[in-house]
Amino acid sequence: MQITVTLNGSDQTHDVEPRTLLVDFIRTKGELTGTHIGCDTTSCGACTVLLDGTPVKSCTMLAVQADGRAVTTVEGLKRADGLHPLQAAFKQEHGLQCGFCTPGMMLVGAALLEQNPAPTEDDVRWAISGNICRCTGYMNIVKAIRAAGAEMATS
């Protein structure tokens, strides 16, 4: 069936099988490969995207469910004037190593900061607890998200 998904602000209309997973739609039809697949069982969050601003796991959603809705991926985080503060903070605080979980972590961070501009360490750890990182031990991810919050508050 034909669906239209607003992907990072631009409408993407494609024919898909109903069983097509949203993550495959984004990666294949949308040609955006920053959204990753890590586990298949809704456990790891590497496939996290924002659905109308809310973080969800795109491997556990059908593309047809996103028909008419807005999806933001890591490629949509960047602002007209440069990097999103989260992107800058992840680099500055060494919040990534292999980079595979990073898009998901940043998108969850973006949604969190939207609701809670000055999260505590526990707030951040709780918010990212649906996302697995195998490299960093989370220390610097937490630091990066909090640093981005502070940066966004002052700018």
Next chain:
Amino acid sequence: MFPSSFDYVAARSVEEAVAAKAGAGDDARVLAGGQSLIPMMKMRLAAPAQLVDINRVPGLDALERTNGQLRVGALVRHADIARSDLAFGAIASAAPWISDPLVRNLGTLCGSVAHCDPEGDWNSVLLATGADVVARGPSGERTIPITDFVVDFFTNALRDDEMVTEVRIPVPNGRSGGSYQKLERKVGDYATVAVAAHLELGGTGAIARAGVALTAVVPKNTKVTAAENVLVGNHPSTELFEEAAELAAQASEPRDDVRGSAEWKRNVVRVFTRRALTAAAAQAQQG
């Protein structure tokens, strides 16, 4: 991992959804949050011929208190409940511990209730609080007490042509409290052991109503009537809660598995029942 092919119906109304479901018989599944169903389809443990997507049905996302009931529509997500001021007692206590934050953004209470996974949390909470499930079929609506709705391991009381539209949880009038104690190995894990407790106090401070239910240590979410009976009519006390906890432990039927031995799980039921009742009583006595 990818699901098998299926027909997809995006229902625009409950009537449309029910009609689609009735047309496909037991080969159709309702898609609400999809957080249990889609993984099962990807692992090809489920291969429905038809999916009836109810996410575009207006009105099913209502979470409200009316007529002394907390009404949870079929599209109310776990996250909606976790952040709502309307949730109370064991419901408010359980909501943040459902799966993980992202799953809570899509998964629904009604979907979890209908799934009847004995390791699922909500049915124990509903058993403890005495909720009703509202089902709609071609011939109209019926209200099913949760005790009747949970039939067995992954089996509910719905007919093939029915779907859950709402869950109604009675809101206590007087002083009440509740708690959900869950032992999970990590965020996102199913419960290894969990206990829901709900207490309502009468004017004298004695327990007027009590609900205790178990998750993951029984073949289906189960109300511990023996424990409830011991509680009702008595004033909260450590001894009373220990007695109830012992009855809950006896009512549990845990099994040895990779999460731990049956003996340990039974012990955790005992400890968690006591802790849940203690927390529930403290909350009731404050309010």
Next chain:
Amino acid sequence: MTLTQKPSTPPEIGGIGHSVRRHEDDRFIVGQGRYLDDHTLPGMLHMAILRSPLPHARINSIDTSAAAAVDGVVAVVTGELLAQYNLAWMPTLSGDTQAVLATDKVRFQGQEVAAVVATDPYIAEDALELIEVDYEPLPVITSPQQSLAADAVLIRDDKEGQTSNLVYEWEAGDGAATEVAFARADRVVSLETHYPRSHPSPLETCGCLADVNSATGQATIYMTSQAPHAIRTVFAMVAGLPEQNIRIISPDIGGGFGNKVPVYPGYVVATAASLVIGKPVKWVESRSENLISTGFARDYHMKGELALTNDGRILALRVQMLSDQGAFYADAQPTQFRAGLFHVVTGSYDFPAAHVQCRGAYTNKAPGGVAYRCSFRITEASYLIERLVQTAAYELGIDPADIRFKNFIQPDQFPYETPTGFVYDSGDYPTALRSALDAIGYEKLRAEQAAARDEGRFVGIGIAHFTEAVGAGPSKKYDILGLKMIDSAELRVHPTGKAILKLGVRSQGQGHETTFAQIVADELGIPVTDIKVVEGDTDNTPYGLGTYASRSTPVAGAAAAVVSRKIADKARKIAAHLLEAADDDIELQNGVFSVKGTPGRSVTIADVSLAAYTNLPDGMEYGLEDVHYYDPPNLTYPYGSYVVVVDVDPETGVWKARRVVALDDCGVRINPMIVEGQIHGGLTEGFAKSSMQWITFDEEGNCSGSNFMDYLIPTAWETPRFELLETCTPSPHHPIGAKGVGESATVGSPAAYVNAVIDAVAHLGVRNIDMPLLPDRVWSAIQSARATGG
């Protein structure tokens, strides 16, 4: 030893010691990393693999007709078909053989049986369901003890001359001297423990995209490989393809941790399929495939005994180890050492005698034995000795810190030869442990622990002091399948003074693009931002054995330093020519060549670079380029002291790590920020394995831990917070004094967590709980200790 190090270059050059922000991050933070699955080629097909549901069964027949008839299916591959090309079996990195697609029987649950190649991955998976395999179940062996029993069914009946399930027997140390020491010991303390099976499970699974050009025979294979050069050589041997016709490209890798070292059947089948079909074929594992079939780690059953004097001096160590190898012996480790570097089990202690006896057995489990964030079985060794020393402390009534101080190798004993033949390069262990204890407030915690016990609360303080042996390795001892474990670096400085550094190793998140550039920056004074680092393409990088076992910095990092020095030597001559001075009078500092004693006369590295292509002294070859193959004279020996505090709930056995203090000494830190990141990751792995992350099997051989719902990876919520400390004892033989660090915390920390939980309940008489320390195991240990009146 110094407590900290200071960089010698200014920040704008960004040499060693600067926490330079990572170059590779620029693409990752915007979603422009290019991992394996992000690659597509015209006409690309997709492959899916059918796996055995049974752990041990004879295959009577395979019917692929229904699968082949599915619209969109291009080919169905079986072992029978591969056998026609002599590809049904392949060698493992340990010199054993492994079935690519099963022909005779399946030997573990999840083994590769057939593959479908289709136009779409969804269709490929649909077709898998239509393949019918007639299996005849065989008895299942799920433990190495069972496996070595006299009446055990023979798992490897495919191997000529194999009459039992024994894989190897290997020993190190001096048995006779050890027996003598035990005979005169006051006390013997023993510990039997199992280091459970685990899996590296990087967040990106394994996969490949094989593109064989039927006209030229050129095979370009994109592959999630930590060791692309070694894999190319193995591929040439397996497939009989000319090595120059194979190009392995290892793109951005989403974590490896040892999982991406071996050759997997999927790689071979996809390449064969591409060769036969004439189109590119992509294969990407599901998470479940990754967990049930690719390189597992650990699974060592260990018994250790210490001979001691009454006052706690260690006299000798005796170890017996039995490893569960799964159905194919596929450890990725040096040929000479059948149990890897497990014989480093004497740890950080000075005693004269040790005897280590190892055996491995086949079982009906997945093959592997990879070094999961570990230098070849050092994790198991470190765990055993640190648990054993702790046990001895309780048995002798000595404080667990004191027994370590009493037996440490002293700073003036380095280089120190251990009784099993390692020569530790440098260290100051007492300072490290003292600093870690002071940071956590050890004595105060002991007082709190005593007070808590009086109230019925259990607090535990766990110590682990590990010594690692990394950077394999010297060519006289270290090879894999005969390939010496050297590594290389190729450096070219362009006419404009910018540089490209090419290496045989492959980063999987360790930050090579930054740290290796820092080494060159430090040597030549070229700003770090002007140096591009290239890895992972066998056609465009010099040969090397790859990134695992913490060997990149000790071996390739050394190569980068040495090749920079070769370039500096030539550059100095060019500078002398430009400055009209003698070669010996030229000094290089921070990218400026000056004449000794004449500060005004100088040229920059950029000037020299241009001259290398435009204006040379007579007789000199043009260009500023060189390559160096580094053969390390010894391993390097990083070490650390970790202290963990836990609170244990006596009612449920649930425990939480309250504090984790980790002091690491990895010699000179090239990029302190990256080093700390590596340690954070390792401390998390240690927590994971001590608390929840394991793979186990039921009696029928069914794998539990076959997806992330059962194989538990801790989230930010469970993971403790870490407090890091450092000392710096440079490696005396490494060109820049660095030691490897990527695995230190994975190696060292499990014992610290476990020792902490045991410490919380040691007063009851508990001495051992096997990992993972699930609450029920802790609770049961408390119950049985109480029942026996401990």
